[in-house]
Amino acid sequence: MQCRRIGRSLSRSTADQLEQAGQRELLRAFARAAREVPAYRDLLARQGVSPAAVRTIDDFRRLVPVVDKQAVFGRHDLTSLLAGGRLGESSVFWTSSGHSGVYSFGVDNxxxxxxxxxxxxxxxxxxxxxxxxxxxxxxxxxxxxxxxxxxxxxxxxxxxxxxxxxxxxxxxxxxxxxxxxxxxxxxxxxxxxxxxxxxxxxxxxxxxxxxxxxxxxxxxxxxxxxxxxxxxxxxxxxxxxxxxxxxxxxxxxxxxxxxxxxxxxxxxxxxxxxxxxxxxxxxxxxxxxxxxxxxxxxxxxxxxxxxxxxxxxxxxxxxxxxxxxxxxxxxxxxxxxxxxxxxxxxxxxxxxxxxxxxxxxxxxxxxxxxxxxxxNPHVQTPEGPISPAHVKEALYADFDLAGRVTGVFVIQTPPGSRGGEPCRPTLLVQLKEGQTGSSRLADRLAERLAHYTAAHVNLHLAAYRDFPVGMELDYERKCRYVA
Structure with a gap:
């Protein structure tokens, strides 16, 4: 019943009403974090931000610092990030994938x-x-x-x-x-x-x-x-x-x-x-x-x-x-x-x-x-950029081709290439076990890729066991599509 009540309330609300409700909650949420979270209280003090000065949305946008995973989880223990500065009872924890090199955490009771x-x-x-x-x-x-x-x-x-x-x-x-x-x-x-x-x-x-x-x-x-x-x-x-x-x-x-x-x-x-x-x-x-x-x-x-x-x-x-x-x-x-x-x-x-x-x-x-x-990071080539999004669209545009690959690939820049400068990358695509690559299959992928980017790449379809970036798939970790 609670879900249905929420749905009815949303159906009656205008876009402006929903936005305004969020802005009201934002100022309350900021005041609570500044008051109850030890690490955030210290961060504001170090940056010279007085919570009392944040009275409007414009104040919030102008004064409140933007933080990221490294600034939050890379520099503080988890307890100091919690409201009240303590774990409390019956806490439940989970982590991010660690793909960025820094783990973030979720906490509930x-x-x-x-x-x-x-x-x-x-x-x-x-x-x-x-x-x-x-x-x-x-x-x-x-x-x-x-x-x-x-x-x-x-x-x-x-x-x-x-x-x-x-x-x-x-x-x-x-x-x-x-x-x-x-x-x-x-x-x-x-x-x-x-x-x-x-x-x-x-x-x-x-x-x-x-x-x-x-x-x-x-x-x-x-x-x-x-x-x-x-x-x-x-x-x-x-x-x-x-x-x-x-x-x-x-x-x-x-x-x-x-x-x-x-x-x-x-x-x-x-x-x-x-x-x-x-x-x-x-x-x-x-x-x-x-x-x-x-x-x-x-x-x-x-x-x-x-x-x-x-x-x-x-x-x-x-x-x-x-x-x-x-x-x-x-x-x-x-x-x-x-x-x-x-x-x-x-x-x-x-x-x-x-x-x-x-x-x-x-x-x-x-x-x-x-x-x-x-x-998705982009790799710049002389003809234009190529990104994992381009490759994904190309791989799945051909259903037969999609069925022959694991979906794992990596765009590799040449050794010694400098970030941001045009280069000729290699696109390595992992085939499924039992599948073999061919020039005809590679040509089909190249043709599909040309629909989404003008970039030219050295394309290689790697047998499952020959894929050089992790021989076995590990579905517990996110795939690094650019190397």
Missing amino acids: AAQQERAAIAAEFLLDRTFGVLGRRTLLVNCLPMGVKIPVRAMSLAETSVRTDAALAIIRSLGGQFEQIILMAESLVLKKLIEDGPAAGVDWHKLTVHAVTGAEFIAENYRSYLAHLMGIDFDHPERGVIGVNMGMSELALSVFSESVETIRIRRLAQGDIAVRQALFGRTDIVPELMQYFPMRTYVETIEEPQDEAQRLADGANPSGQLVVSVLDPHARLPLIRYRTGDQVTTMPYARLEALVRLFGREDLLPAWKLPLGIIWGR
């Missing part, structure tokens, strides 16, 4: 876990109707990441795709729908291995939620092809993207059925793409966020012309997030995540979809949006 379960069920009900359908959630996320749920059955297999398939084969028919939660490479393997393990995806109603890195729209199309998903009938299957961070929240940005359809429309219609995202060959992720839960800013930074063109004409900035939950154990304020994001007010999206004559694509809740470009 029993009361927070209960609130997190309500939030998770609310989001899942919005897209999948979990409160009205008998649902099995299969959690394939790595590193012990938990999905707090109460209203559905839960299977936790981590990255063991064989275990997940065994559960689905045994119990899938007992549920009206199944939701898979996994990072993209695990989800790819899970879906591809299903038929050989006796799982017929076409006979089940299966949804999937993925994230943790930039998700190419062609990746979604490839999985939908394997699963028999028709995007015109989301009740029979949806593949959604969620963006969360261990230290902030399980979900900061999330897709709805409508934003998925808008992104797919932009993928196939260059006029729509340019109106939404500017001049870009890569369609970014388009997701909504709840301004009452997280205050989102973007910090503009100078970019060279090649980077700016790669990101599109709409300027993007570094994502900065403030946690507004008054009960948060780890109330981070103006925390820079490292992601490139463009924010879009709901009114702007509304005007654009009306311009396209596609009012049916307008999300029901008037929440602001994030256009997510990801953290």
Whole structure:
């Protein structure tokens, strides 16, 4: 019932009301962190910021420092980052992947876990109707990441795709729908291995939620092809993207059925793409966020012309997030995540979809949006930049090719090359076990890649055991796509 009440409240709220509610909560969240978090109190004192001077949103933007993972977790013990400066009872901890070289942490207690379960069920009900359908959630996320749920059955297999398939084969028919939660490479393997393990995806109603890195729209199309998903009938299957961070929240940005359809429309219609995202060959992720839960800013930074063109004409900035939950154990304020994001007010999206004559694509809740470009570093070549996003779109544009590779690749710069200067990189792509490369297969990938970037690369399809950047896949760790 609580989830339904939240939904009704959102349906009645205007975009301005939601934004204003978030701004009110922001000033309260800042005052609480300045008062209760020892490390943050010390940080403000070192930078000469008086909490009493922060009375308005303009004061906040002008005076409050931006922090990042290194400044927060690299320099302080976890206890000093918590509200009250102590662990308390029944604490639950989890970590980030450590991909950046610095681990961040999430912290909850029993009361927070209960609130997190309500939030998770609310989001899942919005897209999948979990409160009205008998649902099995299969959690394939790595590193012990938990999905707090109460209203559905839960299977936790981590990255063991064989275990997940065994559960689905045994119990899938007992549920009206199944939701898979996994990072993209695990989800790819899970879906591809299903038929050989006796799982017929076409006979089940299966949804999937993925994230943790930039998700190419062609990746979604490839999985939908394997699963028999028709995007015109989301009740029979949806593949959604969620963006969360261990230290902030399980979900900061999330897709709805409508934003998925808008992104797919932009993928196939260059006029729509340019109106939404500017001049870009890569369609970014388009997701909504709840301004009452997280205050989102973007910090503009100078970019060279090649980077700016790669990101599109709409300027993007570094994502900065403030946690507004008054009960948060780890109330981070103006925390820079490292992601490139463009924010879009709901009114702007509304005007654009009306311009396209596609009012049916307008999300029901008037929440602001994030256009997510990801953290993908670009390698500059004489012809232009190449990024992991370009390669992902190319790999999954050809379904047969996608089925022959693991999805792991690395863009390698030549020894001795200097950062930012044009070079001729090598693109190494890992084939699946039992697959062999050929010049014809490489030519197909090169042809697809040319649709997304003018960059020329030395392309090499490596046999599974010959892939030089980690012989075995480790789904517990994020893939380093640029070396």
